[in-house]
Amino acid sequence: MRHPLRLACLCLVGLLSTRAARAQTPPLRLVVSSGLQGDLARIACVPAGERSSGLTALSRALGQRSGEDVLRLDAGDLFGSSAVAHLATRDHLPALVDAVLASGLRALAVGHRDLAGPRADVIARARALSARGVRTVLSNLSCEPEAQDLCDALVDGGDEPLVLSTPAGGVGVVALIAPGELSAVAHDRSEGITLSSPEEALGRAVLAARVAGARFVVAFYDPESPGTLLDTVRMVRALPRDQRPDVVFAQDIDRSTATLEIERGAALRVFATEPARVVETSLPAPGTPALVEPEGEVPPAVSALGDAIGEQLCRIAAEVLPGGALTAPLDREGFTSLLLDVARESTRSEIAVINRGAVRPIANFPLRGRISRVDVLGALPFDDVLRVGRIKGDALATFVRSARSARFRMRGVTRDGDSLLVNGRPLAEDQYYRVVTSGFVADGGDGGFAEEDEVTYEPDPVGAPRETLLSWLAIPRGGDITRAPIDPAQRTRWTFRGFIDASLSNTTIANNPNYQDPQLVRSQGTAIQLDAEGHVDAEQPRYTFENTLRLRLGYQQTIDASGDTGLLKIGDLIALRDHLAWRGLWRHRRWYTPLPYVESYLESEFSPPDPSMLNREWHHLQWRPTAGLRLELPLRANLNAGVGMDWETLEPGAHPQAVAVIRGELPATTLFHIQDRDVEGQLFTEVAFREPWATTTETLVRLNARLSVPIFAPLAVTISYDLFARQRSEAAWGVSHDINLGLRLDFLKTLQLFSY
Known part of the structure; x- marks a missing residue:
């Protein structure tokens, strides 16, 4: 009997010692930003004191929580595919890296909007940040040889997991994107890359992080749109307990912050992030995240980046567009119509379609006097391409009459009672129409222009929305420029x-x-x-x-x-x-x-x-x-x-x-x-x-x-x-x-x- 009693005593002592050690280990305060989408500077020529942006607010909120027990992470889409992020990466990369470090972020997850940006920008930022100790993570990414530079710059599915040292112990960081989200990425920017099953990649990454010494594992997930918290819950619940992270942050769910318990008694929680906001929770017992309001001073490096980009935007604004004179105020709807009409003229298309979110509601609307380059950059912040295709009349009619069409702006198709007109002529269901749209829409963004295989696209893009409009505005014109594009309704x-x-x-x-x-x-x-x-x-x-x-x-x-x-x-x-x-x-x-x-x-x-x-x-x-x-x-x-x-x-x-x-x-x-x-x-x-x-x-x-x-x-x-x-x-x-x-x-x- 002595040996069993002695063994039980030793186990009890070991258990008490472990609990005592854990009790002495401080908790971890986790501060998470999300979905800034490249709002690094105000897209306008304004004085230095008025150059506030999403990044200034984000950095002030991140700076509200200080101390060694604070870990700041970004849940994804910090840069997105915005024009300002492209300018900052191309012309101000050292200042951009300084601003990220000044915000206190120690690791960045990749979101699908980040992948939608120019691949060279993603690689350049990841390399520059990595050289300063901030890694960029996408744990279910793998690359073909032509895209290997991207995987080399990131912590991808084939790398050892990223484990950050903190006073509370090692923290593993895992980032995942649903494979279906690649449909929202232009073809040339998704070519050569594969996103594996998030469930399988998460289980492998959690086990590897635990082996590498992680006390906690934090996972970021960009689900297929439109996503719900329950989708993420089901994914995590399917994993064995030893393959589950301690906390999961899901992007693009709802604007309200929410939490769900995976199983009764389990410490794991699933949270929804807030776009362009900062939330805070703690480990090992995460509670419902609290929003962190932006207060205090802006880090000097963030202000310096805003000033550098602002001065560049002022130089751009000084470049007059000869064809940009306006005879009347131009609101967001009018600007979108002009963009679509120019796209139709430049591609000789009968119909133009774009998702409503492609044109942003900038503060300058309605534009007065003249359209400037900065106005175009602000209203069209996302890099994209134009794609031309052919759609049969019956498929076009089905799309126009569907509820999904409310997500898009269209030129060339109008209603006449119960009938549909294409450029003033009755829609013919057995005929084909030439259509131009963005690469985002052509690849299924916002549900896509039509069902799969209903539009036959030409293999190569025919330009980019922003550059096409800027080229058109560079040609001098008189009168009302909104009526200047050729209207197919007035042609044979x-x-x-x-x-x-x-x-x-x-x-x-x-x-x-x-x-x-x-x-x-x-x-x-x-x-x-x-x-x-x-x-x-x-x-x-x-x-x-x-x-x-x-x-x-x-x-x-x-x-x-x-x-x-x-x-x-x-x-x-x-x-x-x-x-x-x-x-x-x-x-x-x-x-x-x-x-x-x-x-x-x-x-x-x-x-x-x-x-x-x-x-x-x-x-x-x-x-x-x-x-x-x-x-x-x-x-x-x-x-x-x-x-x-x-x-x-x-x-x-x-x-x-x-x-x-x-x-x-x-x-x-x-x-x-x-x-x-x-x-x-x-x-x-x-x-x-x-x-x-x-x-x-x-x-x-x-x-x-x-x-x-x-x-x-x-x-x-x-x-x-x-x-x-x-x-x-x-x-x-x-x-x-x-x-x-x-x-x-x-x-x-x-x-x-x-x-x-």
């Missing part, structure tokens, strides 16, 4: 569309034994028919100019007991229609507003009919010029009524005849959907009255209806119906019907002009 949009319908049937029979099966006692035959149609249409606010060419040709051969008919023509048509409608008479148009039009219609044939079928030696060539009124109906349909002349030009002795024409047309339009396939319909019907006032009136009816179901682009199955009917005076009608089922090859191309 061409649509080129063509399709070919083809059908082929062939029946061959060999029945020498004279079997009487129905399949063997039919006639043999071959039939082939081609029906091609091409449209070249121009649409402009003042007019529409539509040109349609239709070619139809078909042959049939039948072999039966009575003989071989040979190839007989069953289709022969050449029709060309040119139609110009003038919209300029009316300032505001509705579907019932009549538009004057002129039209030329030519109809002919490839060859005259076989004499055995029709005794006609002259070649058919009909010309029918008309003029009248047109109604532009919903679904791009139209109704026309006009008068003119009808002349069979090559018929001997024929002369022009008066004609009245009524025509309705529904161009190729999506009628409904079968899963993800757009079923298109097309309808053309026309009634013409020759010599309508004479007793020998002649009536001609033409009708063409077509329905197509796509198989895969550009091939579709089509069924078409053609009707031609003619009656002279009281005589009987002559009618022809054609029903054709075949395959259709379709082509569609649009071109928005910016020159006329």
Whole structure:
């Protein structure tokens, strides 16, 4: 019994000694800043005494807590992707490092907005800070060879954990970004880097930090937006207890500071940070963080950095933009509209989209007198690129009508009641539109412009929003510059569309034994028919100019007991229609507003009919010029009524005849959907009255209806119906019907002009 009793006594003494040692170890006061996003200086040319910024307030708050038991850390996005952070890194890096050290920060976590900045800036800052003893951490980062410089500058997932020495013991620092947040980073700045699972990286880093002597482990997490504290809680709860940090700070959650207990009895807490603010808690028993208000003096190094950047901004402001004169105050909404209009003009795009947060609400709004370079830097603080792509009309309509569209500003698309207009023209769901947006939006920022794969982007960026606007403002202009960018609504949009319908049937029979099966006692035959149609249409606010060419040709051969008919023509048509409608008479148009039009219609044939079928030696060539009124109906349909002349030009002795024409047309339009396939319909019907006032009136009816179901682009199955009917005076009608089922090859191309 002595040995067990002795062992128990030794364990009790050891436990009491450990508790006594811990009791003698002072607690740690943890002071955390977050989300400054490069607010290092006021973006304006102001006197030295007025150059306050987010950094001055942050440094004053960090300085409120002093003593050896205080550890100051930044939870991420200290620099972000702001223009001021870029200026400071490029031109004032030593002063920037001095300011960070003067704020007392001992380590910086990387947030996704930091990654969105120029990679060279991230590397330069991390190296300069590391040389002064302040490390930058991203614990779930790994790099391909082309991005290895970034990983070398940071404490990444392949490095030993960062453990800081404090009187309270070693403190491990872990920083994580959700992999999905890379979608908010421009492609060229996320290329070559990978963010591993935050859960796995956190567990590994905590274990490694404990092995390296850390008494406490502090973790910073930038979750996928929109994030909640519960998301972070679930991630940590999935880890074994020995892999959990002592405290977790989550970014971009809610503006309210919050805390959640992971498990009853556990000391671990999860906190939400405050953007551009400082919070304080303590270890080993963290309580709900308290906000630390900015009080006291600004560190001289922080003031020196603000003065250096401020003087540079004053020099920039002195550089006059020749095209920046304003005739009226320009607010934030007007500035955003100007930016989008300039982006459309510079990229020859019909639509421009940007997230609302891209243009910041600077104090200078509304701008008066002139736009300065500093105004542009302040309103567009984030470095980004412009991306150009193509989006189909139905996907565009879905986005505009979605709740998500409220996060964006858009130029080129407007509402007209329940309908949508693209640059003043009805949105066509089957057509493609050229769109320009920022790299942030193209990569899914704020939910993205459209669903994945609905926009096909060109591989390379076409400039940057801020630089594009500055270049445009550098060109002298007179008058109201907000109306100076070319408006696609005032220019012509061409649509080129063509399709070919083809059908082929062939029946061959060999029945020498004279079997009487129905399949063997039919006639043999071959039939082939081609029906091609091409449209070249121009649409402009003042007019529409539509040109349609239709070619139809078909042959049939039948072999039966009575003989071989040979190839007989069953289709022969050449029709060309040119139609110009003038919209300029009316300032505001509705579907019932009549538009004057002129039209030329030519109809002919490839060859005259076989004499055995029709005794006609002259070649058919009909010309029918008309003029009248047109109604532009919903679904791009139209109704026309006009008068003119009808002349069979090559018929001997024929002369022009008066004609009245009524025509309705529904161009190729999506009628409904079968899963993800757009079923298109097309309808053309026309009634013409020759010599309508004479007793020998002649009536001609033409009708063409077509329905197509796509198989895969550009091939579709089509069924078409053609009707031609003619009656002279009281005589009987002559009618022809054609029903054709075949395959259709379709082509569609649009071109928005910016020159006329």
